[in-house]
Amino acid sequence: MHSLMLRCCRLIGSANFLTRLAQSTPVAVSNSNYNKRLLTYASGVAMTTDRYGGVMLDLSAVNEGTDEDLVMEHIRDAVSNSLTVAPAAWVRVPLHLSSLTTHLAVDGFRYHHAEGYYATLVKWLRPGRPSKVPRFGTHQLGVAGLLIDGRFVAGAQTKKPHQSPWKLPGGVADLGEEIGDAAVREVAEETGIAARFESVLAFRHHHWHPMAFNRSDFYVLCRLSLDGQRRGELKPCPDEISKVDWLTVSQLDALPTEEVAPILRASLPLIRLGLRNGFKTVDMQRFALHSLYTAKRVSLYHRPLLGEVE
Helix, strand or coil: CCCHHHHHHHHHHHHHHHHHHHHHCCCCEEEEEEEEEECCCCCCCCCEEEECCEEEEECCCCCCCCCHHHHHHHHHHHHHHHCCCCCCCEEEEEECCCHHHHHHHHCCCEEEEEHHHHHHEEEEEECCCCCCCCCCCCCCEEEEECCCEEEEEEEEECCCCCCCCCCCCCCEECCCCHHHHHHHHHHHHHHCCCCCCEEEEEEEEEEHHHHHHCCCEEEEEEECCCCCCCCCCCHHHHHHHHEEEEEHHHHHCCCCHHHHHHHHHHHHHHHHHHHCCCHHHHEEEEEEEEEECCCCCCEEEEEECCCCCC
């Protein structure tokens, strides 16, 4: 924190910066731990720094129809006065100002990511040194719900033009959704059963996944229970699922290879071990810890420590 404040003071203390600052009539603001608001230019360009000292320029407050030359002048001003302290410069461009991306590209900015109504461009400011800017969205997170009732596992077959293999109910987790919550939601959507999250059993890591825009994919196998309920009637989702049923591990094991999804077949020995010796011998349970970056608590999954297994 001290080093970040020192960088900010060096940036604002530059004589040239203060002269141009007065010409641009910015409004100074101060905020948060990691994104330190330095100023807002008269054009609406807002400047902050990130936790690594990079300069971040947000154009959200720039009105449509604002002189693009003025906006670019303020962007260039902020970048040029950050060269000695900032490793990178970021510009967040709203959709109504998308024509500015052409000017930014001429100045050496490149697309980093885009979503909804915004695109974010970045420029590495340390020529001769390799860029340390990480790629955006390298992984997608999916979940599978292993819903067990006694010896039975809830399996599903998806709607496809051809016969699909038996799989565990599951899908992609939403942004900000806990792994267990996602598994419970997917099981409810695909089978009609309200379940309770118990643990993480395993996960699969798949690179260049064609269904994840060629990004890498984590697929987490979650163990769920009926939460004390009696086994209810399985109701397949009419839009996605052609068939759901309760199957034993032995039934799944006896099916031909092509009739059982690879992750489910690979998990059968783990399921069998849990059924025989108790799932506490294979579970990864959820533990809460404080985030380094926000005030929120986050989840850590690991096997119970020695002495914690009943």
